[in-house]
Amino acid sequence: MAHSDAAAAWKEVTPHLNSLGLRICETPTAGRGVVASHSIARDVVVEISPVLLFAADEYQAHGRHTQLDSYTFVWEKRANGSTMALALGLGSLFNHSTHANVSYQLNRAAQCIQFRTVRDIAAGEELCICYGAGKMWWETDDTPNTPPATETDECTLFGQMDLADADDTSSSDTLQSPTYVRAPVDTDAPLWRITASPDPHTMPLDTMLAWALDAEPRNCASVARVLQALTKDKVIQSGAQLRHLRTFRKACEVTRVGSDENKLPGNDKTDRLAVLVAAYGPQSRDELVALLAPALGDLAVPELYLVRVPVCAAPSRTRLAEWASVWPCIFLPPGAGLATGNALPGSDAARAATLVDRAQDAARWQSPCATDWIRAGFARCLKTACAAQAAGEIGCAAFVTEAPDAQGQVAIALDANDTRTRDGHPLRHAVPNAVRAVAEWRAARRTAPVEGVAANGQDYLLTGLSLFLTHEPGRAACLGGEDGGPYAIHEQSGLNHHYDVWRWVDPNAFPEARGLASAIALDL
Numbered sequence: 404m405a406h407s408d409a410a411a412a413w414k415e416v417t418p419h420l421n422s423l424g425l426r427i428c429e430t431p432t433a434g435r436g437v438v439a440s441h442s443i444a445r446d447v448v449v450e451i452s453p454v455l456l457f458a459a460d461e462y463q464a465h466g467r468h469t470q471l472d473s474y475t476f477v478w479e480k481r482a483n484g485s486t487m488a489l490a491l492g493l494g495s496l497f498n499h500s501t502h503a504n505v506s507y508q509l510n511r512a513a514q515c516i517q518f519r520t521v522r523d524i525a526a527g528e529e530l531c532i533c534y535g536a537g538k539m540w541w542e543t544d545d546t547p548n549t550p551p552a553t554e555t556d557e558c559t560l561f562g563q564m565d566l567a568d569a570d571d572t573s574s575s576d577t578l579q580s581p582t583y584v585r586a587p588v589d590t591d592a593p594l595w596r597i598t599a600s601p602d603p604h605t606m607p608l609d610t611m612l613a614w615a616l617d618a619e620p621r622n623c624a625s626v627a628r629v630l631q632a633l634t635k636d637k638v639i640q641s642g643a644q645l646r647h648l649r650t651f652r653k654a655c656e657v658t659r660v661g662s663d664e665n666k667l668p669g670n671d672k673t674d675r676l677a678v679l680v681a682a683y684g685p686q687s688r689d690e691l692v693a694l695l696a697p698a699l700g701d702l703a704v705p706e707l708y709l710v711r712v713p714v715c716a717a718p719s720r721t722r723l724a725e726w727a728s729v730w731p732c733i734f735l736p737p738g739a740g741l742a743t744g745n746a747l748p749g750s751d752a753a754r755a756a757t758l759v760d761r762a763q764d765a766a767r768w769q770s771p772c773a774t775d776w777i778r779a780g781f782a783r784c785l786k787t788a789c790a791a792q793a794a795g796e797i798g799c800a801a802f803v804t805e806a807p808d809a810q811g812q813v814a815i816a817l818d819a820n821d822t823r824t825r826d827g828h829p830l831r832h833a834v835p836n837a838v839r840a841v842a843e844w845r846a847a848r849r850t851a852p853v854e855g856v857a858a859n860g861q862d863y864l865l866t867g868l869s870l871f872l873t874h875e876p877g878r879a880a881c882l883g884g885e886d887g888g889p890y891a892i893h894e895q896s897g898l899n900h901h902y903d904v905w906r907w908v909d910p911n912a913f914p915e916a917r918g919l920a921s922a923i924a925l926d927l
């Protein structure tokens with residue numbers, strides 16, 4: 404990445420139309436690159452590139468033998484070959500820097516890659532992403548590649564332009580920190596998403612066993628290359644499971660599992676680095692040693708020992724030190740498809756493997772308009788509940804409405820409360836009553852059969868509407884329970900209707916709620 408003054412002088416070689424005025428320029432050493440013509444603030448989406456996907460077998464047979472191989476992103480990693488993606492637009496023109504000023508996220512559902520600034524960018528600076536750690540494919544053996552002094556500047560072996568390294572901008576300060584503080588939830592947003600997705604702030608740190616060996620620091624780059632080749636050729640079978648982990652760690656900091664020789668402070672091995680080799684399991688120690696000894700020669704001590712490593716990448720920057728205290732690793736931000744390995748039975752595994760992004764959620768509620776509308780919805784629903792309670796019914800209510808149009812108007816605004824006591828009917832909770840009110844409202848306005856009504860699943864009574872509730876319906880019946888729990892029925896991929904569920908965080912915002920029962924028994 405060039406200093407902004409230098410890059411500002413680079414010649415624009417390919418015209419490109421974009422709202423931020425990004426220019427495609429000829430760089431002195433890296434071919435074309437993307438340069439900012441104006442300053443750009445941090446956290447700005449600078450590009451969304453649609454992608455062209457290549458099936459694994461097509462890519463293996465053709466793509467990888469062509470120029471494409473320097474451009475494609477690993478889209479979906481599979482043991483038997485990865486789907487690859489070519490980013491159209493600017494996405495293929497970002498050069499690599501280990502101090503990238505742009506991060507990227509794959510959006511598999513929308514088939515695009517989103518690029519976002521990770522810091523303020525000055526006018527004239529080149530925009531670079533990080534393709535991954537370690538020696539890049541265009542670098543030669545003569546390219547300076549200092550052996551790692553610490554685990555933070557070593558290479559990670561696994562993957563080139565690979566999701567595992569996206570957004571990996573961990574600072575050495577964080578990694579070297581011996582202790583960690585679990586981050587508080589850093590949002591004061593009024594609403595909290597109920598979801599089964601793991602929360603980066605609270606998800607447990609799971610660990611697994613992996614094989615490691617010791618190497619001299621001066622040999623580390625060569626050892627890394629040997630291991631990379633063995634992993635790529637699948638001679639070492641479990642490399643993919645270690646993609647999120649740093650390859651090296653100071654040997655004196657390593658705790659060996661099941662060995663008397665735990666930490667080795669102050670002895671002759673303190674200058675050695677521990678090198679991660681393979682996950683424990685598919686291949687035995689003897690098999691691995693037999694493969695490694697001839698390949699490594701004198702480069703490393705082929706004596707393998709077990710260490711404990713995190714099962715997945717750190718889920719947030721703030722928890723990186725906690726993860727790295729087990730073994731140095733990268734972090735993957737929410738949205739990057741973190742595989743947590745903890746998909747819960749009964750929940751949608753794909754959804755559960757995606758971290759909930761509380762910051763993005765909070766951004767949704769930044770506008771006072773949106774918050775005022777929600778607050779008003781809850782206030783109305785509480786008023787109905789209080790009135791019902793005052794009339795001797797159960798103090799539990801619902802309010803159904805829609806987002807106001809540009810003039811602030813809504814066509815539908817219906818109240819309902821729990822009438823089980825009055826009706827003597829066990830199903831007359833507030834929610835079915837609200838749904839029935841919507842059905843009646845619709846029926847009263849429909850004079851002819853609806854034409855062109857969409858297929859099953861696209862025209863439910865509450866489609867496009869918002870439902871405010873004073874109480875969460877029974878757990879078995881619908882939502883997610885505290886913090887989502889494993890249920891989150893609204894997220895299940897097996898259902899053909901989905902919705903978001905949010906809880907108002909601050910109970911003190913609604914003093915009128917104090918007189919209402921916090922929980923209501925189902926059986927009357």
Ligand SMILES: C[S@@+](CC[C@H](N)C(=O)[O-])C[C@H]1O[C@@H](n2cnc3c(N)ncnc32)[C@H](O)[C@@H]1O
Nearest residue numbers: 432433434435436473474495496497498499541
């Ligand atoms: C995704 S393309 C980036 C756009 C490319 N520069 C072009 O002109 O088409 C990746 C290729 O750019 C070059 N490249 C990217 N980053 C580089 C860097 N930091 N130093 C040298 N070459 C780089 C390498 O040739 C690499 O194969």
